[in-house]
Amino acid sequence: MRRIGMACAVVLGLAVIAGGYGPRVEAQGPAPGKKQIYSETADANAAIAAGLAQAKREHKRVILDFGGDWCGDCQVLDIYFHHEPNLSLLEKNFVLVHVYINETMDNGDHVTLAAKYGVPIAKGVPALAVLDANGTVLYSQRTGQFNDMRHMDPGSVSEFLNKWKG
Numbered sequence: 001m002r003r004i005g006m007a008c009a010v011v012l013g014l015a016v017i018a019g020g021y022g023p024r025v026e027a028q029g030p031a032p033g034k035k036q037i038y039s040e041t042a043d044a045n046a047a048i049a050a051g052l053a054q055a056k057r058e059h060k061r062v063i064l065d066f067g068g069d070w071c072g073d074c075q076v077l078d079i080y081f082h083h084e085p086n087l088s089l090l091e092k093n094f095v096l097v098h099v100y101i102n103e104t105m106d107n108g109d110h111v112t113l114a115a116k117y118g119v120p121i122a123k124g125v126p127a128l129a130v131l132d133a134n135g136t137v138l139y140s141q142r143t144g145q146f147n148d149m150r151h152m153d154p155g156s157v158s159e160f161l162n163k164w165k166g
Helices: 002-017 044-058 072-081 086-093 108-116 154-164
Strands: 061-067 094-100 127-131 137-140
Touching (some): 044 061, 072 154, 086 154
Antiparallel strands (some): 061 127, 127 137
């Protein structure tokens, strides 16, 4: 009986050491299996200005991608952006600027930026706008076309990129 009691104490001790009990530490960054795409701390205005300057130098257009790492559809859109033929289309024709929108869609300046570019965040994310190198809005996603990416195929992204590549 004493051995069983000792064995239970050892197992319990190992469980505590392994983290099975006691305070939990929350991980920072995206959830496991999710890629870090959007920066919660980046200056979105500066990122857009840098994207526009790069687009002007390289004779490209700018895609503003409003979303967050918490958003599964944003993760899928990023995957689709990085598979061929979309990757080549994106690299050749666009500068991609990610603008973080928090889960409650109330992070002031970034939501105001989305509205400035004609993107109604209340319809969901990911939400896109396409700008020319001078910052003129050529397209803004007004009806949440991409907020259900997990049920769309990469071809829908190819169509979008081909349509707006200029």
